[in-house]
Amino acid sequence: MARIVALDFGKVRTGIAVTDELQIIASGLETVETKNLLDFLKNYVQQEKVEKFVVGEPKQMDNTPSESEVLIKPFLLKLTAAFPEIPIVRHDERFTSKMAFQTMIDSGLNKKQRRNKALVDEISATIILQAYLEKTAF
Template identity: 75%
Template sequence: MGRILAIDFGEKRTGIAVTDELQIIASGLTTVDTKDLLSFLLDYVQKEKVDLFIVGEPKQMNNSESESEQYIQHFLTSLEKKIPNIPIKRIDERFTSKMAFQTMIDSGLKKKQRRNKALVDEISATIILQSYLYHK
């Protein structure tokens, strides 16, 4: 069995989370500059077996696409071309940033640490992945 890798895509930064090989536990991996995302993923899948990509799907409260969806679609097209053998699933990511921020508060991180947007993105990716694991 390979890992499942989750992506919380952002225009500037992208949070990444992965499961263990048994696909039981979701853990934050890192945050990368979005411009480097494809090369990061290509490198990662060379080193680790990945069975599935989970990509957050940002939606408005009325269930319509968010404005960032156009950037995600462009990325998904590139990802499918570069790594065609790994399937991609989309997961609703509404409220993940708020949940990530609350998680940081609940875990006792100081205000200065909570300003780390890269950490928020990584935690958001972990929440997206955990949501997928819970519902699969």
């Protein structure tokens, strides 16, 4: 099997998470500057077999797209052009940043460590991927 890569896309930074080859466990991989994201993914795909990309879908509480969706759509076109053979699925990312922050508190990170926005993005991507795996497991 191949890995699934999840992206918590942001204007400045994007958190990245991946599954193991059996697609059982989601783990944080890295947070990269969004301007370098496609280059990072091209290098990653050369080294690892990737089955699909799961990209967070930001929504308002009323289920309408959030303002940041405007930034994601052009990226999705570039991602599709760069990897036409790898499907892209979207997954609701509501509350992932809050959940990531709570995960940091629960794991005992101090205030300074919790201010690390790159770590929040990576944990958010992991939460998106884990939720996607749980949703598709049945």
